[in-house]
Amino acid sequence: MSAVPELDPSRCPLCGQLNRCAMEVERLTGEKQPPCWCTQVDFSTGLLARVPAEAQRLACICPACARPR
Template identity: 45%
Template sequence: MSTYLPTPPAALCPICGEQNLCAQVKAQATGEPAEPCWCFSQIISAAALAQVPASKRGLQCICQRCASAQGITPKADE
């Protein structure tokens, strides 16, 4: 018998409501070391970030699909 564990709100995209696949949220939930998240190597457009409701800013990450819909670009190697 398995135990149902609800998805924490931080794991959901605040725009579409689907899983955001945030590596940081996964690490917090599992206690495992955090892997680099997909967003660490991207610049997410202001248009995409503007779609995040004010009440969820800084609390929930947008998913790659929603970020891509508004335009993301790879960060230059530092």
């Protein structure tokens, strides 16, 4: 049986870069953060569909991957 790698909620599930999620920073540090950049972005259905099932609703997409192409 193979081990499933642990998901890191501070990293983008698409590219692995830091996602800079203020909500995750607040959860980890207990320090109040300003609203996260992601609350100002509209994530397309197509982009969200690219997130692996095991990471959905567990790790934020980073700003670079969220940027419209």
